[in-house]
Amino acid sequence: MALNQGLVINGLHVTVETEAGTKEILKGVDLTVREGEIHAIMGPNGSGKSTLAYSIAGHPKYKITSGSVTLDGVELTTLSVDARARAGMFLAMQYPVEVPGVSVANFLRTAKTALSGEAPKVRTWIKEVNESLARLDLDHEFSARSVNEGFSGGEKKRHEIVQLELLNPKFAVLDETDSGLDIDALRIVSEGVNRYAAQGDRGVLLITHYTRILRYINPDFVHVFVDGHIVEEGGRELADELEASGYEKYTKVATQA
Amino acid sequence: MTATIVKADGSARNLQEAVEAVESHLHPKPSWDVADHPVPTGREEIWRFTPVSRIKGLLDATPSDAHLAWEESFPAGVTSRALSEQEAREVSAEAPVDRVSVLAAALSGGAQLIDVPAEAELDAPVSIVLRGTGQLVWGHIIVRIGHHARATVVIRHEGSATYGAKLDVLVGEGAVVNFVTIQDWADDTVHGGQTSVLVGRDAQLRTVTVSLGGSLVRLTETSRFAGPGGSLEQFGLYFVDAGQHIEHRLFVDHDAPQTHSKVDYRGALQGAGAHSVWVGDVLIRKVAERISTYEANKNLVLTEGCRADSVPNLEIQTGQIEGAGHSSTTGRFDDEQLFYLQSRGITPKEARRLVVRGFFSAIIAKIGVPELEQRLMTAIEAELTKSVAE
Numbered sequence: 142m143a144l145n146q147g148l149v150i151n152g153l154h155v156t157v158e159t160e161a162g163t164k165e166i167l168k169g170v171d172l173t174v175r176e177g178e179i180h181a182i183m184g185p186n187g188s189g190k191s192t193l194a195y196s197i198a199g200h201p202k203y204k205i206t207s208g209s210v211t212l213d214g215v216e217l218t219t220l221s222v223d224a225r226a227r228a229g230m231f232l233a234m235q236y237p238v239e240v241p242g243v244s245v246a247n248f249l250r251t252a253k254t255a256l257s258g259e260a261p262k263v264r265t266w267i268k269e270v271n272e273s274l275a276r277l278d279l280d281h282e283f284s285a286r287s288v289n290e291g292f293s294g295g296e297k298k299r300h301e302i303v304q305l306e307l308l309n310p311k312f313a314v315l316d317e318t319d320s321g322l323d324i325d326a327l328r329i330v331s332e333g334v335n336r337y338a339a340q341g342d343r344g345v346l347l348i349t350h351y352t353r354i355l356r357y358i359n360p361d362f363v364h365v366f367v368d369g370h371i372v373e374e375g376g377r378e379l380a381d382e383l384e385a386s387g388y389e390k391y392t393k394v395a396t397q398a
Numbered sequence: 399m400t401a402t403i404v405k406a407d408g409s410a411r412n413l414q415e416a417v418e419a420v421e422s423h424l425h426p427k428p429s430w431d432v433a434d435h436p437v438p439t440g441r442e443e444i445w446r447f448t449p450v451s452r453i454k455g456l457l458d459a460t461p462s463d464a465h466l467a468w469e470e471s472f473p474a475g476v477t478s479r480a481l482s483e484q485e486a487r488e489v490s491a492e493a494p495v496d497r498v499s500v501l502a503a504a505l506s507g508g509a510q511l512i513d514v515p516a517e518a519e520l521d522a523p524v525s526i527v528l529r530g531t532g533q534l535v536w537g538h539i540i541v542r543i544g545h546h547a548r549a550t551v552v553i554r555h556e557g558s559a560t561y562g563a564k565l566d567v568l569v570g571e572g573a574v575v576n577f578v579t580i581q582d583w584a585d586d587t588v589h590g591g592q593t594s595v596l597v598g599r600d601a602q603l604r605t606v607t608v609s610l611g612g613s614l615v616r617l618t619e620t621s622r623f624a625g626p627g628g629s630l631e632q633f634g635l636y637f638v639d640a641g642q643h644i645e646h647r648l649f650v651d652h653d654a655p656q657t658h659s660k661v662d663y664r665g666a667l668q669g670a671g672a673h674s675v676w677v678g679d680v681l682i683r684k685v686a687e688r689i690s691t692y693e694a695n696k697n698l699v700l701t702e703g704c705r706a707d708s709v710p711n712l713e714i715q716t717g718q719i720e721g722a723g724h725s726s727t728t729g730r731f732d733d734e735q736l737f738y739l740q741s742r743g744i745t746p747k748e749a750r751r752l753v754v755r756g757f758f759s760a761i762i763a764k765i766g767v768p769e770l771e772q773r774l775m776t777a778i779e780a781e782l783t784k785s786v787a788e
Binding site for chain 2: 198199200201221222223225226227231232234237238239240241242243247248251252255256287304308
């Protein structure tokens with residue numbers, strides 16, 4: 142496997158504009174996720190985890206001041222949001238956005254067409270969509286509803302995973318996909334992520350505040366994220382340690398620094 | 399009571415007005431006498447948003463014998479006949495409330511009355527296409543739906559004209575009616591007038607007003623109830639291009655108990671000088687107990703240089719109601735929506751197209767004539783190529 146396979150983040154610095162002026166949120170992130178790997182990023186609220194997710198996907202609110210993000214050797218930071226998606230990047234959002242009047246079916250078909258460059262074949266596509274909805278415990282009528290409009294928290298997250306399955310990107314960033322889920326939905330969503338990862342040549346960056354999703358999804362690496370950068374790395378035992386003792390020892394270090 | 403004017407740049411200012419204002423101020427007393435409706439200066443409450451000089455042709459009392467070309471398609475049982483001016487006055491839902499409609503009534507030489515018989519269950523829409531051929535035209539049309547009938551009526555305007563119109567819609571007791579008007583005029587058309595509806599006891603009327611074309615379209619839409627239990631839903635869609643003025647002025651008069659009204663008008667604006675006006679007045683009279691009403695206006699500003707005026711007013715004379723409310727929003731594309739769509743590989747242009755289609759789809763779906771719905775969606779796609787394609 143070539144060294145540049147997977148997601149490689151190098152020295153990533155990101156700022157946002159606030160009322161108080163420009164604020165640096167990411168302060169030099171270095172991370173490599175090779176294909177076939179699942180990495181968990183764990184950190185306290187306000188540590189910059191979601192900023193990392195949005196910055197990778199290209200949200201216009203976040204300005205990359207230095208550093209690079211490559212996916213299979215392709216520099217993403219200079220690409221538009223849609224071009225990043227076409228390069229294989231997918232972001233399952235913490236707060237999926239309502240798009241009134243646009244049906245899930247239309248949205249999924251438009252996205253699939255945009256990513257593959259041609260419209261999916263009608264008959265097999267509808268079957269694929271319905272099968273994916275069923276796997277996420279959503280009924281057929283779900284596809285007639287407006288995107289995220291009136292969805293429960295659990296429906297929004299399951300809908301994100303339906304997209305992950307159907308669009309099947311090279312790489313998925315999952316931003317707090319576990320937040321707001323009850324135990325059944327958490328299991329269903331986790332199974333979806335595991336099916337995706339089981340393809341073997343995909344990469345997953347799982348951003349979470351809590352360890353409970355890691356009971357269902359087994360990460361190859363765990364990174365502790367505090368104050369805009371990674372402060373500790375390890376295997377899943379690191380998650381178990383966090384479960385027991387929390388983020389306190391890392392946040393104290395950050396404050397002292 | 400507070401009315402809000404939201405400008406295209408997103409700034410909003412509150413105007414203390416309306417509720418304490420006398421009814422006659424917002425709503426001139428209906429009258430068939432031309433002398434009761436003098437030529438406006440543009441400073442009057444009901445004319446202050448209108449570029450009066452551009453609608454001058456419909457304010458001067460210039461007689462004209464010209465007609466719009468009339469193409470009708472009526473299901474069996476539906477009839478049409480001419481009424482004298484005097485007969486037309488007696489049948490109409492309401493007397494004229496402004497100068498354009500009083501001139502339309504006075505100078506049209508009578509009205510055309512379309513009758514849908516009582517208890518008719520129409521299997522196809524009552525369809526009228528009116529086509530202008532570049533002339534000044536005064537017109538008066540009355541559509542009368544018999545009691546307990548079920549009907550869809552579609553009036554479509556095309557071509558070039560300076561058209562002053564009065565349109566009356568009488569919905570009999572217990573009737574269920576879908577009434578669609580489409581302003582698909584050529585770019586140079588000026589269309590002004592009044593549409594008045596009278597909703598019968600326990601009747602259900604849904605109106606869909608679509609204004610796409612024309613240089614200036616200014617429609618006053620007044621509604622009243624002939625008895626308790628009536629339900630009125632009014633939907634509107636407008637797409638305003640550079641230099642276009644499209645104005646919809648609604649007045650729902652809850653003058654009977656246990657009536658229900660809902661107004662939902664949505665517009666998109668694009669190009670320098672595009673100007674939309676939506677005024678939604680609801681009056682809940684003392685007699686109108688246990689009514690409910692909600693009105694909403696949403697404007698999507700697609701480019702710089704547009705102006706959307708949106709003024710909801712609610713006048714409440716009884717507290718014994720189920721509910722009353724309104725909302726008005728004017729804004730640009732939601733960046734978060736566009737980001738979400740683009741993060742799935744959808745190009746910015748396609749994302750904007752999806753959002754606009756979605757914005758209008760709830761209104762278009764109310765038309766209930768699939769072929770027409772498809773045609774309108776296509777027309778909106780065509781409009782969008784002007785701005786979204788950039």
